[in-house]
Amino acid sequence: MNEKIPDWKSEFPISQADTTDVTRRQFAKFLCLVSGGLATGSAFVAVKSALFSEKKVIGTHRVCSKDELPVGGTRAFVLEGSSTPYILIHLENGEFKAYEQKCTHLSCAVFYKPGTGKIECPCHNGWFDAMTGEVVQGPPPRPLPRLEVQVKGNDIFVTGA
Numbered sequence: 001m002n003e004k005i006p007d008w009k010s011e012f013p014i015s016q017a018d019t020t021d022v023t024r025r026q027f028a029k030f031l032c033l034v035s036g037g038l039a040t041g042s043a044f045v046a047v048k049s050a051l052f053s054e055k056k057v058i059g060t061h062r063v064c065s066k067d068e069l070p071v072g073g074t075r076a077f078v079l080e081g082s083s084t085p086y087i088l089i090h091l092e093n094g095e096f097k098a099y100e101q102k103c104t105h106l107s108c109a110v111f112y113k114p115g116t117g118k119i120e121c122p123c124h125n126g127w128f129d130a131m132t133g134e135v136v137q138g139p140p141p142r143p144l145p146r147l148e149v150q151v152k153g154n155d156i157f158v159t160g161a
């Protein structure tokens with residue numbers, strides 16, 4: 001039987017029995033291939049983030065009416081022209097606060113815990129102060145990015161930074 005050997009196998013002719021017979025040249029080839037792959041992947045991610053970075057949303061946007069958000073309630077929203085998720089919170093003291101809903105640690109979604117005055121990130125037990133967005137506990141390195149909230153009549157607006 002004359003089996004055709006694939007090209008890649010001729011470049012890396014290592015069989016189970018020969019695993020201890022890898023030459024320095026073969027090992028160097030393998031390292032170059034892996035390093036090249038990692039470098040290409042990193043370059044792709046860097047170029048993609050530079051070319052398609054999130055646009056900053058500027059201006060004032062209506063989120064909802066006050067009637068739609070009871071005390072202790074939250075409303076998730078995105079601003080027109082952006083895909084960044086935000087959360088609007090009606091705190092127990094009557095104030096409205098709006099923050100980016102992505103944790104500053106590894107971007108998990110954060111949630112307001114009613115009655116505690118805190119915003120929780122369930123991924124690694126991170127906590128933020130719902131009044132200020134500052135980190136209270138856990139691994140998040142920075143406060144949650146905040147939007148300015150204005151209440152005009154019965155409507156709630158946020159202003160993009």
Ligand code: FES
Nearest residue numbers: 103105106121126
């Ligand atoms: S992603 Fe939020 S604490 Fe890790």
